Amino acid sequence: FPILTPTPDGRRAIIPISTPPPPARSAPATPMAMRPPAPVDDAMRAVFMRLPADDPRSLVFAAAVCRSWRAILSDPGFAHGYRALHGGPPMLGFLHNEYRAGNRFVPTSTFRRRASQDRPDCQVLDSRHGLVLLYAPAYDPPLEARDLVTGDWWDIDDDPKCRDIMHWPGDGPDDFFSGTGVRCNATVLCAKDRCDHLDCHGGPFLVALVGSVEEGGIALATVYSSEARQWSHMISVQSPGLLTDDGGHTAVVGDKVYVPSYECDSVVEFNIREQQLSVINVPENLGQGFLYLIGVEDGMLLFASVLKPRLYLLSMEAGPRGAAAWARRRVVELEPLLPPRALLDMSESNIWAVGFAEGVSVIFLRTPAGCYAIDLNSGRANKVGEFSIEKVMPYARFCTGGTYRLANKVHDEQGIEKVITPMAMPLSPPALVDDAMRAVFMRLPADDPRSLIRAAAVCRGWRAILSDPGFARGYRALHGAPPMLGFLHNEYRRGNRFVSTSTFRRPASHDHRDCHVLDSRHGLALLYAPGYHAPFDVCDLVTDNWREIDDDPKCHDIMHWPGDDPDDYYNGSIHCNATVFCAIDRCDHLDCHGGPFLVALVGSADEGSITLATVYSSETHQWSDMISVQTPGLQIDTGGRTAVVGNNKVYVPNYEGDSVVEYNIREQQLSVIKAPEILDQGYLDLLGVEDGMLLFASVRKPRLYLWSMEAGPGGAAAWARRRVVELEPLLPPHALLDMSSSDVWTVGFAEGVRVIFLRTPAGLYAVELNSGRANKMGEFSIEKVMPYTRFCIGGTYRLSRLFFQTRAPRYEC
Secondary structure, three states: OOEEEEOOOOOEEEEOOOOOOOOOOOOOOOHHHOOOOOOOHHHHHHHHHOOOOOOHHHHHHHHOOOHHHHHHHHOHHHHHHHHHHHOOOOEEEEEEEEOOOEEEEEEOOOOOOOHHHOOOOOEEEEEEOOEEEEEOOOOOOOEEEEOOOOOOEEEEOOOOOOOOOEEOOOOOHHHOOOOOOEEEEEEEEEOOOOOOOOOOOOOOEEEEEEEEEOOOOEEEEEEEEOOOOEEOOOEEEEOOOOOEOOOOOOEEEOOEEEEEEOOOOEEEEEEOOOOEEEEEEOOHHHOOOOOEEEEEEOOEEEEEEEEOOEEEEEEEEEOHHHOEEEEEEEEEEOOOOOOHHHHOOHHHOOOEEEEEEOOOOEEEEEEOOEEEEEEOOOOEEEEEEOOOOOOOEEEEOOOOOOHHHHHOEEEOOOOOEEEOOOOOOOOOOHHHOHHHHHHHHHOOOOOOHHHHHHHHOOEHHHHHHHHOHHHHHHHHHHHOOOOEEEEEEEEOOOEEEEEEOOOOOOOHHHOOOOOEEEEEEOOEEEEEOOOOOOOEEEEEOOOOEEEEEOOOOOOOOOEEOOOOOHHHOOOOOEEEEEEEEEOOOOOOOOOOOOOOEEEEEEEEEOOOOEEEEEEEEOOOOEEOOOEEEEOOOOOEOOOOOOEEEOOOEEEEEEOOOOEEEEEEOOOOEEEEEEOOHHHOOOOOEEEEEEOOEEEEEEEEOOEEEEEEEEEOHHHOEEEEEEEEEEOOOOOOHHHOOOHHHOOOEEEEEEOOOOEEEEEEOOEEEEEEOOOOEEEEEEOOOOOOOEEEEOOOOOOHHHHHHHHOOOOOOOEOO
16 A cells, blocks of 8 residues: 655655565475375275274274274275175174173174173173174063174063073073973074175074973974064974084074084074974984084084094085985194193093184184184184183174274273274374374285385385385284295296286296296295206396306206206206205294395216205305215105205105105205105105194095104104095095096195195196185196295385386375
8 A cells, every 4th residue: 555755845745665576486396295185095995905804993093093094994885895805704702601600702803892791690692693692581681682893782572482481591500401491592693685794784683592392302493583573483393302402503504593402413404484493313324423513614514523633524515304415524633733631531522612603714622721712724723711611602793884983982901991082184194194004004915015015106104114124024023924926837848937826926027938947935936047057046036136056066967957858858867856945044034035045956866876965055156065875766856846944954855755855954964754654645745844844745535635744863753644635625526536546636835824736637726724715726737836925025115116117196194
């Protein structure tokens, strides 16, 4: 605005005031200073999708970080995709009843039941499809269905037509078997037709009661519907001598409920839709003793029995009018899993199955040493309780879908509620809460390196977290054994090929068609190219680091390798097998990439029955002196798999499969260990190492036998049968034809992840010992599989440049 100012002659003049110049514009923000939009919701959705299903606390904490994250986790579409990606619901814990102390929840995940839900006056009758059925005789109504995650419950009146004669656990704990009415077993189940039980929480449910009259040989049944809020008419069937087990486990297949008898010699089938009862007897020729109904697997009833130190699992598929087809599904050796005191006095049948978690394949055994949970997928056992536990009811449920509601209340180790106030942040949280993101990234699957690479390309803050050596160490320690990224194999006259089993892909520039793969171990692959001056190459497939190795000058003219002359394979003087492995002493092989390594050669001469060995060190860049031992009649298997125990003993099989050669690198000694004839398992294939012992396999009839061998001094060894795997449920029928011709054999084993590769007439199959599943991986022509296992963490900054040809926006976090 202008102002008036006096002049020298007394007049007032208008002096305009010029508008001040506008402030200089700052330079436009560079891409380095941009905020991540919203904050890269698609990337965060992909990250959250891969959080473990049995770690719901991570989802809850992430939902409490900011509004945008809460919006992602509360989206019904995210919950639907999360459940579809992870498959079966995780086991959050299990419930069991305590004498005169009500029920107890034992967590097996980060989920904790609220302390307000602990009702010592209630007994647990069943748990299934995310619901728990409770019984409190002192209340009216006495039955209650409850969702432990949301805290919702539904009261259920007992059946007025039989409430005076029904007998339940807890009615008279001091005189449990003195009732004269009907002894019942109850089952709670989802009422939705053809439901996959991934997202049926809060929907309609059914409660089925099946019991038997102690006198008269009659079985009765009725069902309660939460939609109709009433019980169906009571139905019955004549069943002479049958007494239902009111403390046994029930099973549900579709709309059919199965209840075991007290003598374990039959099961009662209750067809809810057709309102029919029938009794299925167990055939006497099974010879498995007491068969305990434990649940359902692959749509078939699963039974368990313990005979000697073995656990037998049998499947039963029910047919019309009481008919059934039985098959042995699996045999589990208990001696390697349970402590010795748990297997004492097996003749008195003091070990039996008390629970089974469907979907996750965990069976609970009651032993004199306590209650043990055996993970059939991983082959490990953990003590979860004392001997007094008589029935375990696992609780399986997803915790997604209600994350917004759950984020407001989190429970500590004692189940006490703690209110979490979500941060009042804008849509772009500053610094993206590094601690929360670190915890999220820690739980990304190790066999999905692409998720880590994409996260590192989002912004500098995330890349700094993923490139931190401390994060890499914690990530590897959390996930344990390195994941299998894929496997290598040789093709006739076409070099080597990499088959991916994860999101990792070997660049096409790494395919060297003139090279053969000799071995793969500890994140390294040993290649052989006879046409080059330095015929050996040791390669890291992830970082693309190559190291050339000259062959041993003392024997390079007489060594014979696969690929030297494929038309005249056995004309070499010495047939060799090679092994590459880490040279670091007492290494756990989680972070030894780029470190020193050894290459051991063990071979046998065609004439003279002599076995020779030498070793190359990457630190000294030279081969050791050649050593030898007299081995009459022994010929090294050049195409066989080798094994390494520690970093100083290499084991190489012979061609006949009846012995292995031990090469002690530290002491520079060779010895031969023979398989005892009493094993009577035919051809034994050396697979690798498990729990510090050599693992062997043989295929006889439609079964795969696994043996462990612990080597001692002077060629001594201790052998033990480790496991028996039934192949009929895993492989297609045409893969098991003509088993007498031995046309099924093992061609590879991935240590740590426990995957066995079988060559069959139907092709190459990968059998996962942890999950009990088999997948076809290739054709019949594959003769040797060399799995490639390695973590892809630690060099994420460099790897992100390799995975993405175009540079992603580098946002500032």
